[in-house]
Amino acid sequence: MQISAAVADGGHHKPAPRPNLARRKVAGRALVAIASLGGLFVLLVQILHTTGTIRAGFTDWRPILYAYLLWSIALGVGQVMIRGERGLRALFLLPAVLFTIAVVIFPTLFGFYIASLDWNLSSLEGPHFNGLDNLIALFNDTYYWNALGNMLFYTLAVLAEYAIAFGLALLLNTDIRARKFFRVVFLLPLMLSPVAVSWMIGKSLMEYRFGPAATLARSLGWDNPAFFAHPWIARGSIDAMDAWVSIPFIMIILLAGLQALPKEVLEAAKVDGANGWQSFWHVTFPIMLPVSITVLIIRIIFKLKLADIVINVTAGGPGGATDTVSSFIYRVYRDRSNVGYGTGLAIFYLLLIIVFLSVLLRLTSRRMQKVA
Structure with a gap:
């Protein structure tokens, strides 16, 4: 009877409600909200103090770092309180998110802030807020727009680099003698620093008085072989040096793609009577299209950052003919000591790159879908 009563009592027993869970979620949301508002308040006070809007503030930006660390801790604790077990799993991703905010998002936002200053x-x-004056000066800066025009030439030259690299990759993918030796030799330029290349080739090999390239040009009938005196020749010479360093990178990626091609498809094309050109254009090239698009986008990104060869060889001359946006911004910092205007140029260029790459990726994605 006692056992039956115990069983009966146990059957009528119900688990107690858990009001603490709801309270914990509310407390977690409140903790995250308070920490976020506190961090934004400290940041706003420092910005207003730096711009001279208010007198109260901090002598440096160190309190912002402390506020960010406290906000990070509060965010982690709040996630655990709100989401429980899932919040604990999210803590493994939190360091990566916070690191991205610290080294990517915050510097970008801080760059927008510096771009609004007159800081020479x-x-x-010292620095003081000048609104959109830097942006207005940017649109009236003919040298900056000239550098953007030069970047169009340098970017289109990537297609020529791709064609040469593809030809070399096809050559090294065939059964030729000393194939491994040529692979190593073609990769040697990639191992050199662009600064070393600019001095070794631009300042020595292509020196117009005693350089070997100039001597060879004179023997071929060029009276004054000045590679960096005429705008178009100078621009082509700069791009040739950059291509010499970068073509091996494109070649090795394409070579890896060619070696991964299914041999059955190529053999089937030969059985169907396709010659070498038809096999390449209708079989090899379409299959290699994903690899080609990937390496082209990567190469364009690196090309948009071209600066070191220009700075060391021509300093943007003659008359800005070889200038890139990066080399021009470098001279704005170095020669004018204008931090605010230089940062404004860099931020505007970054926005152009984001728009350009977004459109390029959209177009290539549509092209890939058509091919598929």
């Missing part, structure tokens, strides 16, 4: 290092007044 040679001035004793």
Whole structure:
């Protein structure tokens, strides 16, 4: 009877409600909200103090770092309180997210802030807010737009680099003698620094008085072989040096793609009577299209950052003919000591790159879908 009563009592027993769970979620959301508002308040006070809007503030930006660390801790604790077990799993991703915010998002936002300042290092007044004056000066800067025009030439030259690299990759993918030796030799330029290349080739090999390239050009009938005096010749010479360094990178990626091609497809094309060109254009090239698009986009990204060869060889000359946006921004910092304007140029260029690459990726994605 006692056992039956115990069983009966157990059957009528119900688990107690858990009001603490709801309270914990509310407390977690409140913790995250308070920490976020506190961090934004500290950041706003420092920005207003730096721009001279208010007198109260901090002498440096170190309190912003402390506020960010406290916000990070509060965010982690809040996630656990709100989401429980899932919040604990999210803590493994939280360091990567916080690192991205710290080294990517915050510097970008801080760059927008600096771009709104009139900050010249040679001035004793220090930085002060000037609104959109840097943006207005940017649109009226003919040298900056000239550099953007040069970037169009350098970017289109990537197609020629791709064609040469594809030809070399096809050559090294065939059964030729000393194939491994040629693979190593063709990769040697990739191992050199662009700065070393600019001095070894631009300052020595192509030196117009005693350089070997100039001597050879004179023997071929060029009276004044100045590779960096005429705008188009100078622009082509700069791009040739950059291509010499970068073509091996494109070649090795394409070679890896060619070696991964299914041999059955190529053999089937030969059985169907396709010659070498038809096999390449209708079989090899379409299959290699994903690899080609990937390596082209990567190469374009690197090309958009071209600066070191230009800075060391021509410094943008003659008359800005070889200037890139990066080399021009470098001179704005170095020669004018204008931090605010230089940062504004860099931010505007970054936005152009984002728009350009977004459109390029959209177009290539549509092209890939048509091929598929």
